[in-house]
Amino acid sequence: MWRTSAIGLACLALLPSVLGTDILSTSGVSDCANGTSSSITVNNVSISFDKSSDNITFDASGTSTQDQYVTADLVITAYGVQAYQKSFDPCSRDTYVSQLCPVPAGNFSASGTQQIPSSYATLIPSIAYSLPDLDGTAQLTLKNKGGQTVACVQAGVTNGKTVSLPAVSYVAAVIAAGAAAVSLLGAAAAGAHPGSSTSSPGFFEVMWWFQGLAMNGMHSVNYPTIYRSFAKNFAFSTGIINWAGLQNSIDTFRQHTGGNLTDDNYEYLRNTTLVFSDGTTVKTSTSIAKRALSLFVRDVTTSVNSTSSSSTSTTGTTSTSHLVQGIEAYVEQLTVPQANTFMTVLLIFAILLAIIVVGILLFKVILEAWSLFGKFPKSLTTFRKEYWRVLAQTITSLILLLYGVWTLYCIFQFTHGDSWAAKLLAGLTLGSFTLILAFYVWKIWSMVHKLKKLEGNADALYEKKEIWKKYKLFYENYKRGYWWLFVPAIVYMFAKGCVLAAGDGHGMFQTVGQLIIEALMLIVLLWSRPYNRKSGNWINIIIQIVRVISVVCILIFVEELGIAQTTKTITGVVLIAVQSGLTVILALLIAVNSIITCCKENPHRKRRKAAEKHLSQDIEGDAFLMEPNPYTSSPFGPSKKKSDPAQGYEPVRANAYSRFGPRREDSEEGLVKGAAGMGYSGYRSVSHGRSETDGSPPPPFSREPKLPDLAFEQYRHK
Template identity: 25%
Template sequence: MRFSSLRPLALLTALASVLLGTASAEPMLTSNSLNSCQEDSSFTASLFHVVFTPNNNSASVNIVATSSVEGHVVFDFAISAYGYEIMRKTINPCDTKLAGLCPMTAGKIPLKFNIPVDAAAIKQVPSIAYNFPDLDATVRVFLNMTDGKTDRGPSVACVEADVSNGKTVDLVGVKWILAVVAGLALVSSAVINGLGHSNAAAHIASGALSLFGFFQAQAMLGLTAVHLPPVVQAWTQDFQWSMGIIKAGFMQDIFTWYQRATGGTPSTIFDSLTTVSVQVEKRGLPETAMNVFRRTASMMPKATALMRRANIQTGSGSYIVYGIQRVAFKAGIETTNLFMTGLTFFCLFVLITALSVAAFKGWCELAAKQKWIKGDTFLEFRNGWLTVLKGILFRLTLIGYPQMSILCLWEFTQVDSPAEVVLAVFFFVGMTATLGWAASKVIRIARRSVAMHRNPAYILFSDPQALNKWGFLYIQFRASAYYFIIPVVGYTLVKSMFIAFAQGSGTAQAVGFLLIEAIALIGASVLRPWMDKSTNSFNIAICVINFINAIFLLIFSDVFNQPPLVNGVIGLIIFFFNAIFALVLLLVVIATTIIVFVRNNPDTRYQFMADDRASFMKSQSQLTGTTELEALGATARGDKAGFKPGLDLDDDNESITSDSMRRRTDSSMLGARPMSNSTPLGGNGHHQGPPRSPVDPSVPLFPAAPNNGDSRAPSPYNGGQFRQQNNASPAGPRSQQTASPWQRGAGYEH
């Protein structure tokens, strides 16, 4: 074969010239799979590996093809880049003088040779073409029968090869930067909270969780079975670490052994790369692949179960991967090891975090004893670190729920081994039940607070046990939106179901994503449930990006039957669009975290929140006076004898299996314990009537009854003055005609 036929291949890279590029030690253009683009193709290749290196003016070709074509054929080459066909050329294989091609004979055709490249072809390739990451270029070849008089006979085969330059945006360094920033933001929020700056800590934690959720949303795009352009595939691969998809060589060996030991059959796709090719799905490939799979399975019934659990294998012997399998292959993980990989890293994450908290507790005690730190530094954490640890573990459950729900549900469809299915059931049901129980607990506490104080923030933020253990579910929302964690968990669960159960239909996934993201965007924009304006803007912006990505995903599913050029252009747009937005989010989180650490009082950076949660929070370092409000706050927090045991808002020994649920929902027991000496009691010592506040409502600190139909009674004290004197988050003077802090946040202003 004369390499002048590669001249069109040189031209296709010129169309991909973009300002993004990196230096390469040795420029090259490669192709590692020959994909079938015709269902009744009579020519296939189980191995296809071509490398063009301009520095030595040669191309290395290694092909193992199977042909059922006999006779003279011509090769009709179509070269395209980013969906745009830039060259079409017909080549007669008889000019190559290679055995088996002129005329073509039936059977297996092994071809391994080097071809010299003329200098004219090399000069037509711009240097940036070898450096542009994730080049989207394709060479499609039609094999047409010919009688020697015409080159346009019937097509008997169609194959296509994807061309790459070896450069990609899927970089280890990018993954580390993303993970470190998100991790440090979460750790910083815990440290700031331990130092007593609860307002700043809540904002940092909310931003870090939203950032991590955006990372997981990007990863979910890559897990869909919809065809994604190469640059989008690589970009979403940068976020798969947030789903626990991280390769560790020794772990893969352990997982393979475990699967065999528990009755499974592991896939060995990476062990066969030297003899077979792996086709990463392209436009329209999944439907063709499934047709090939069905024909192959019907001829080999015993192999059906293995191919269902592992990767689809064509009749020629090559593999086809798409969706979740594509992500696993690009991460270097066997498909049958993917579930155990995600599960193991989630468990390690939880274990390392728990050990770190315990170690930090030990260090604090040692430092206080050795006078390295002040005796009251991290005092609340040191006194109630077990409750704080429980809250942290609950928060990790919420963070890891998207990854575990997807992997567990997907494992139900794969059945890698009976033991792995049992693990999937245990973790999925356990985590779902845990989050559901925690959400119901928050709702019960908030309703009790509304019944007693007409404000959900009162007990949610005044009780340190409730705040430290359950606060991860509601602290990022305004007090009146304490319930919003239920829509968040439901959103995650439904999205996970579409990803796990609809791997065979990219269109169904794209439509499902569009509906889910549209509902999420509308709900976030209308309800605006987060704690303040800036946090709402931050999260609504993420919802907008997720909705736009869902629209692009629907376009990639080809439901509009658009030309390939549209997909190529949109692929570049979605990459730059999401990369810029991710950079902005990172900079915002980094800047916010740094500012918090350099300020003497970081709480002053944030506006005092409308629900007045800080007025209810326990802070011994800030409430040091002997005012009536301090006494009221201490009573609400249970600091006075008899209040906490009587109210019993949160019991650390309480569990899902206990009778606490019955006691909390039994109306006859809501007022079972006396709340104060002035509370009217029945003959048996129980309350008569609904639950009441532990403080006499005649105390002037409570708002007066509304006058003249005005639902916003004036506050009996100057709230701004109180905060300036007793709170670390002053918000400026407030008029005496503003709404009472006992009503703000309870839904009166929304």
């Protein structure tokens, strides 16, 4: 089957997908001479086969140092297997190509269309036209009559179909926006009550999931073409966005701060073919209209030293090739030069930060104006008074959201960047973000230490409103006994970014390191099940299981293991299916949570109400404690020894003293004065301006009821 497919794969072209459903084509061109000095330099080669017409369309351009006769060797590989190999002489009658017989000295270009027998065209299986991101290469080697290689070019294979689609990125962005809306809806429904939590999956969980998908595509391994294209769809979650104006501005910044723009700038990258470690190629920018036109050119055209041999002429486009892997390969597929990576993320972060700050301040101004001309809802009063706290917490949330990928890009800038200013900014921002998160860790741990010392536990983190408003960002979805889990989560994000960036170029180290980190996090989740809701526990555990499975699959792509390309492709398809399936499930759960959030009471709030009800019942049941306990014996009963103070009146008197303060002197003189004082209606007067010297009673010791000093003990022993 590989041999029948090979004939079709040999007829490949440099044409994008939208031009036909049954077209096989090459994508990009690279030099495969491996440093061998070549007398012929090929700048551009494109060959396409159109099944509907059985036509081969080709376009080639290059330069030659001399006139020379050559032979050509064509090798086609599909999914790592050599599917077709043929040697031919351009001057032979059966394989005559006038432009190459002989190869002229100077600049040359040739394009044309030839028809192949239908018997060969029918051998191409239909799957070759429908499978996305066809994984194959076509290599053409030119040799002189002496058998020496004078030129070698290689191009990737595509049928125009790919899983790298803008629509996928838009849908993922919509899912993230939906998660953010549901999280805000849940917060509004809870009314910002202490102990309230949001439903899973929330905005952070969804964004971290998309970031994980993007980071899975940054390993220095031989990805199947289909999975490499799939991982590109989630680059937006890490701050990588293709924006020409932004990239040109970064290039200018680098040029003035020590950067080398010779072969590392946006314009250069736009006309470069990326060559991956497995030999597949991708052209970062193509002219669809120009290549579409070449399909309809039916006359063979030859141009030597800019002189055309027919009325129809084409000019070859100079193309360069660039070997890439790892993080560099990932970002440059999106036309972001690797040296621009950190500055791209920094500027996107700055834009988001500016939008957030302006939005919050603008809303504050609107509320102030509203308060002058009308009465706004009471629920907005807190925001009006504490907008600076809201602003600070929003910025902290953004830092926490991006901390893992920020660590990744900063370390990558340290090791691959060329601008001293960009490296300085990377160090300052990473240090600042780490210090901010470390400050919150210290504050929360200090608060917990203080609470445990005073109250014996840390429940006040969830119960006291002021503490809750300040620090809930880090632990609001965790159970009370697992509030500390946000610290391992921060370490987890930092470790992932460090291992991936520091191990760039070493796929085995990256993958094994990531597998250890993901497995440890899974163990922590299975052991603690820390989320307040059962749904949160199961969703996050399932997400972590898929992360571990994903890294195991990436381990299959490691070059050192020597796994067959067909196995890698099947693994890539399975991995796409699993990750896409989980993404769809998360989207459905977000829709379900939007309904549940409006109907189901938050468990933290429910427990708080139950505690308040229980407290009110206790207060009502203990209301009699506001009055003194009755005497345990009658004052006129049997006499008791004075040496037994634990009997009779003494316990009651001690209890009364502990509740109502010190007593007046317990003596006959005190009894007379007390009886006389009872005649004054002002005994409970709150006036503090009068004293006992003018006959007025002293101010009360307490507002609570107090027993009169009857001095029963003296009467009983007389």
